[in-house]
Amino acid sequence: MASLLALKGRDKLEWYKVCDSVGTGLENNLDVDNMRKILSFSYYDMPSHLRNCLLYLSMFPKDSSIDKSHLILLWIAEGFIQGTKPGQSLFELGESYLNELINRSLVQPKYNAYDYMSCRVHDMVLDLLCSLSREENFATTLNDAVDLSPSMKVRRLSLQNSTATDAAALQVANMSMEQVRSVVCQSAFKLLPALSSFRVLRVLDLEECNISEDSSLEKLGNLVHLRYLGLGEIWPRLLPEEISNLRFLQTLVVDYTGNLPSRIGQLKDLICIRVNGKPDVPKGIGNLTSLEELSSIDIDSIEILQEMGNLMELRVLDIGNTDVLVHRSFAEWLCKLRKLERLRITEAEFEDDELILDDWDVAPKHIRALELGNAGFSRLPDWMKPLFLPHLCSLEAYVEELHQEDFKILGDLPALRSLDLRLGHEWAGLPRRFTAAAGSFPCLSYLRMKGYVQPFEFQQGAMPKLETLDSTFLWWEMTQIARNSGGYDLGLRNLSSLKLVTGYVAQRNR
Known part of the structure; x- marks a missing residue:
């Protein structure tokens, strides 16, 4: 209630509206139905774009810990986030949407050592969202507790049934998939219909699934409307080259150790490439000038590094290769990444005379996390001061020599x-x-x-x-x-x- 009233202006009539709207719900505060009326009022009081974003959380199982960036990228793929201001990215706007839902106490943030990187929904709020989702036919959820009508028109499909019974498979088989825009599969990959049955799919999230060798992705290239593609562990470890046909693709998340498709540079709408396996970056990466996240990858040549000089929108960069990192041009490139929020360097071993970041002499003002592993500096750089790093939450690095005055500077980082x-x-x-x-x-x-x-x-x-x-x-x-x-x-x-x-x-x- 406090969060709801805090968003209202100091207008007596507005406050009376709130009082009248929730008054009946408070007559019996032990009644769950009345409590839902209060929660429903908070829901209907929101603008429509926030309602869609909140309803999308009904696609995830109870007690799920939902990665923040994962959720925002799904919202972007669905088209829920629009109307950015000059200089503002879709992700930044989506982050403001999530913060507003948190401020309204409808979503709960979960913190790691330095920032909230995931969120969850209270069980009572999730029950309301699932109920509203069914009423509005926003999403169709298949789990152990829900019996679906075969005649239901499916717009978004959430497969949460881990048992994958014959009855569940029959239910899915009888559904029409022609209007499905979004598929989120948690642990029921065997229930997923053939990819050829989808015509207008924008989101295919299979990140929690093991995609076995006998599962075919050969029709993946036909999903021409796809914006978000998330794939779990793939066997065999090979992404089909047909991914380059997905010209509207914005996000590619995959868990495997093979190489990226050679023609990935054709997907100029990509804003996020996240690969758990550190593949080499292919030629053509410099064409992806809208790219905001690139992780976890290796840079295998100076030519590729020079090509990546075009990626000026990067917010998140996670790299592991050491051969190129000692090159001066790497530090020069870092100086140009003015929107960088997180830099992570892993598996890096350096000689004493190869402290690669001493030439990094300009601080990215939005930086939140520097996780440099064994890479670092001979002395604390001049830009590592509170004036230049007001948002820095996490610092991991090697510093060859640190003095008390340097330690005091670190202590002043707010x-x-x-x-x-x-x-x-x-x-x-x-x-x-x-x-x-x-x-x-x-x-x-x-x-x-x-x-x-x-x-x-x-x-x-x-x-x-x-x-x-x-x-x-x-x-x-x-x-x-x-x-x-x-x-x-x-x-x-x-x-x-x-x-x-x-x-x-x-x-x-x-």
């Missing part, structure tokens, strides 16, 4: 929730002890630092939200401190939210 640093102090013999001062790291909940020499000191009022501390202690330095000062005090008692401390005690030969 949104930082997760900090994971590997330092070169242990091998360089740098005697550094970091002090977290009062008021520093106001949002930090996870701290992991490895490779430094002396232990932390936490002052009263530092890291008020820290829950997890993971640290390395070198036995030799610890004993020296204890002998010289009669002991040492880390100040752990000053960390009021601390729940878990993990320490690794190492003995270095002198």
Whole structure:
């Protein structure tokens, strides 16, 4: 109720309308039907585009954890997100839709270490959505508890029945698929009709399915209206080249380790390529100038890297290949990605003189997460300051040399929730002890630092939200401190939210 009223203006008549609309629902607050009336009022009070987005959540099973970007990309494929402002992408607008549903308390965010990356729907809200979905024929759900009418016209199909009984298969077989716009299959791949039966399909989400060797994707290229294609584990590990026929395709999500189709550069409407397997990027990738997400891939040549210089809309980049990353042009390209929100580098091993990101000298102002693995910097870069990184929530990197003043700068980052640093102090013999001062790291909940020499000191009022501390202690330095000062005090008692401390005690030969 508070969320509903907060969205109303300070107009007495508007508030009276709210009171009159929900008054009957409050007469018996133990009655589920009356509670649904209140929830229904919140639903009908929303603009139509938000209603469609909310109803789409009825396509997912109870207690599902729904990936945020997955949901927004489905909304985009359905055409629910339209009317962007200059400089605003469809994804950004979709993110604002989801935030509004969260603010109305109709969707619940689920947080990881640094941001909400998924969401869920309360059981009572989901019951309402499923009921409204059936009434409006928005979506047809097949699960163990629903008996479908064969004569029902299917617009969107959600296959949630894991048992895949003969009766369920018969129900699906008797349905007309000619008007189906969207198929979301959770665990009932055997119930999926032949792809040739779909005429106007825009969404095919099979990400939770194992697509076995005897399952054919040969008609996939005929789904010419497809905007969203999500495929689970594929056997054999081969995507058909016919995917290049899907000229309206916006999102490609696939779980396999084979190569991408060689003609993927023809799909100029693509905004997201997400592959769990790090395939090499094919030639022609530079034609995909609308691409906003590219993960998880390898860049196998300088030529491909130069071609990727055209991808200026990237928000998410996840790469693993090391040969190209040490090239100066990679850092120069990063300087141009002004819309980058997340950079992830995995499986990277570098020599001491190949700290590839020292030439990265401009901060992307929208960056939220830097997960660089073993890649990083010789010193903390000048742009890693609160003024330039107001939204940075997660930092994982290698820093060869970190000073107390650098640590203080990190402590002033206003949104930082997760900090994971590997330092070169242990091998360089740098005697550094970091002090977290009062008021520093106001949002930090996870701290992991490895490779430094002396232990932390936490002052009263530092890291008020820290829950997890993971640290390395070198036995030799610890004993020296204890002998010289009669002991040492880390100040752990000053960390009021601390729940878990993990320490690794190492003995270095002198």
